[in-house]
Amino acid sequence: MYGVLKISMEKQKELYSGKAKSVYTTDDAQKYILLFRNDTSAFDGKKVEQLDRKGMVNNKFNAFIMEKLEQAGIETHFEKLLSDNETLVKKLDMMPIECVVRNITAGSICRRLGVEEGLDMEPPTFEFFLKNDELGDPMINEYHIKSFGWAEAEHVERMKVLTFQVNTVLKDLFLESGMLLVDHKLEFGLYEGRVILGDEFTPDGCRLWDKETRKKLDKDRFRQGLGDVVESYEEVGRRLGIHFDA
Numbered sequence: 001m002y003g004v005l006k007i008s009m010e011k012q013k014e015l016y017s018g019k020a021k022s023v024y025t026t027d028d029a030q031k032y033i034l035l036f037r038n039d040t041s042a043f044d045g046k047k048v049e050q051l052d053r054k055g056m057v058n059n060k061f062n063a064f065i066m067e068k069l070e071q072a073g074i075e076t077h078f079e080k081l082l083s084d085n086e087t088l089v090k091k092l093d094m095m096p097i098e099c100v101v102r103n104i105t106a107g108s109i110c111r112r113l114g115v116e117e118g119l120d121m122e123p124p125t126f127e128f129f130l131k132n133d134e135l136g137d138p139m140i141n142e143y144h145i146k147s148f149g150w151a152e153a154e155h156v157e158r159m160k161v162l163t164f165q166v167n168t169v170l171k172d173l174f175l176e177s178g179m180l181l182v183d184h185k186l187e188f189g190l191y192e193g194r195v196i197l198g199d200e201f202t203p204d205g206c207r208l209w210d211k212e213t214r215k216k217l218d219k220d221r222f223r224q225g226l227g228d229v230v231e232s233y234e235e236v237g238r239r240l241g242i243h244f245d246a
């Protein structure tokens with residue numbers, strides 16, 4: 001109706017549907033809405049399942065972590081929680097690159113280099129991957145990024161610095177609650193010319209182990225068919241002090 005002030009942010013057009021989230025335009029050309037779905041995928045989309053409550057749990061988990069990062073002075077795309085499954089974010093010009101930092105060996109580094117799982121990495125190791133589902137996200141280096149123009153040299157430097165900063169902040173946060181941050185993946189985008197974090201941070205995109213028992217509390221429970229996937233994500237959240245129910 002003419003003259004009515006619109007106070008709520010509504011989803012408009014679905015721009016993109018990823019493996020676990022969908023991205024929508026909004027009334028504001030500078031903002032997107034991320035919808036966290038229950039879909040869970042692994043092995044380049046070869047294993048896909050719907051896990052009850054996962055969208056809600058990851059949405060709230062992500063909001064909690066983004067606020068911690070902002071408090072630590074790390075700029076992110078997060079604006080605010082809109083509902084159980086929706087978050088408002090700044091629209092970024094994403095770079096097609098995944099930044100992975102590893103504090104302890106697990107996953108692909110063990111397969112690639114033949115090292116056993118669970119070795120401390122001091123200093124933590126950093127790897128770039130190209131975000132390309134058809135190619136299975138191959139590992140790349142800084143020269144590939146610069147030579148193919150996937151990102152500018154100064155942005156590459158900034159992504160590395162920010163990834164290590166996030167790692168330092170979150171490693172401590174999880175350790176205080178009895179968990180080890182084994183590794184994690186981050187993606188970045190440009191906003192008003194600045195490189196800022198444009199990704200979720202949830203147990204879908206990192207590895208977390210109980211400090212004492214080394215029990216896996218992250219998406220490896222899904223990848224390896226260990227069960228209690230969402231229950232473990234909630235357990236991590238509860239230890240951090242996140243309340244999932246309204």
Ligand code: ADP
Nearest residue numbers: 018019020021023077089090091092094198199
């Ligand atoms: P994937 O692309 O790995 O399947 P998701 O299911 O998480 O990932 O889908 C989210 C998609 O939304 C990704 O392609 C990501 O680059 C994009 N995206 C996330 N946040 C933003 C943002 N703030 N601005 C623009 N694009 C974003």
Ligand code: UDP
Nearest residue numbers: 100106107108109183184185204205206207
């Ligand atoms: N990761 C992710 N999305 C990807 C690839 C990796 O979130 O497309 C995360 C993964 O959950 C882990 C870290 O990045 O926390 C390192 O993943 P790795 O290279 O070991 O690959 P994986 O064996 O997990 O496929």
